[in-house]
Amino acid sequence: MPFASYRDNRKDFLSLVSYACSLGINLFDTAEIYDNYELLGRALKGFEDVFVITKSYAITREDVDRSLLRARRLMQRDADIFLLHEQESSLTLKGHMEALEYLNKLKENGDLRATGISTHRVGGVKGALEYSDLIDIIMTILNFSGLGITDGNRDDMEMAIKDCFSFDIGTIGMKILGGGHLLRDINRAFSYVRRLDFIHSFLIGVEDREELEMDIRLINGLISGDTISVVKGKERYIEIEPWCTGCGLCVDRCSQGAISIVNCKAEVDKEKCVLCSYCAQVCPDFSIKVV
Ligand code: SF4
Ligand code: SF4
Structure with a gap:
């Protein structure tokens, strides 16, 4: 959900998240910078079997400890997956090596289920491949128009993700609607992601129940006439x-x-x-x- 919406409508946020869980959505994405741990934790009470991803810009072991503690304290649960936020290339990853190695140690000790990176760059995905022994998951931008990929196009990104996939790195696609800019082509956006067999999970932002139900129909290929009216009937800004x-x-x-x-x-x-x-x-x- 966009920042403005959930800050103004805490009740709506809580009910939307629990409705999503009841429909089978089992992966929630947040980040330290999103500043929504407390609310997300409250919303997920009673849904302990869903997965939570969080991200931070940790560089050192101490940064990682601080980030994980903060997430645990405010969400009242552990994050399952901890990613290094906005990694741009192997060089950026090198700069975060202390944090990455420590995250792997936490994983070995059973304190974390998985770790990796999030990125908007082809260079970030390629960088992850260079450190594939330390990376379980990449979360990366991908949509049919390549919108938001800052150092290449959709084909470059697809190729880089496929390489990670073939190395058994988990792949999560984000911004499939280009941050809302591809809503006019929503059927095309979903048709595109449905045929990607090298992406394990997708993150899709939704604002209300109607949109959530529509997205579930779209991702399952059950496109109906009212789909478009849900999108077009809304005031956007x-x-x-x-x-x-x-x-x-x-x-x-x-x-x-x-x-x-x-x-x-x-x-x-x-x-x-x-x-x-x-x-x-x-x-x-x-x-x-x-x-
Ligand atoms: S392009 Fe505009 S919105 Fe984006 S960072 Fe620059 S000023 Fe901000
Ligand atoms: S601010 Fe509005 S009109 Fe201007 S470029 Fe962005 S979407 Fe178009």
Whole structure:
């Protein structure tokens, strides 16, 4: 769920998560930076057999201990899978080696089920392959248009993931709807991921029960006429994530003059925005979502 939604609607968040569990969704993705541990932990009470992934930018052993303790304290449960967030290449991974080796030690001791990386870059996936003995799982961006892949295209990413898959690394696809920018082509987005036999799991963001039910139908290939009306009938707008660096690339790309930088962050004027999604294509940090 997008940040704004769950912060304003805690009750909706709790009921949506438990509804998802009751429908068989068994993998939940969070991260230290998302700042939602407490709420997610509350929502997952009574659903102990689902898996939780979390991520942090840990570099040292102490960072890992701090991150895991924080997750445990706030969620009141352990994360099953701990990933190093936003790894860009083998060089980035090298810089996080102390944390990665320590995570593997925790796994050997039975304190963690799996570890690995999350990335938006082909270089990150290739880097993981170089350290395949230390990586159980890669979580990477993948969608039919390649939106959000910062150093290549969809084919490059597919090839890199296939290599990991053939080395028995678990593969998790994220942003299959391109952060909401591919909602107009939702059938195509789901048809694309359904044929990928080298991805073990997908993460799909949903905002309410209707969308969740629709996504489950789509992922199972049970496409019906009302699918599109669920998507089209909703009022959508652009949301800027808190990790926006204020680089201004989106401002230059927006021909509607709908984005400006305010207090070092991008801000969107909803009246001017026509939801063309061009800004998302230039954002290096995937900070622009359609919600
Ligand atoms: S391009 Fe992305 S990171 Fe840069 S200002 Fe726009 S939203 Fe923020
Ligand atoms: S979606 Fe299009 S109109 Fe809206 S802010 Fe982005 S580039 Fe501008």
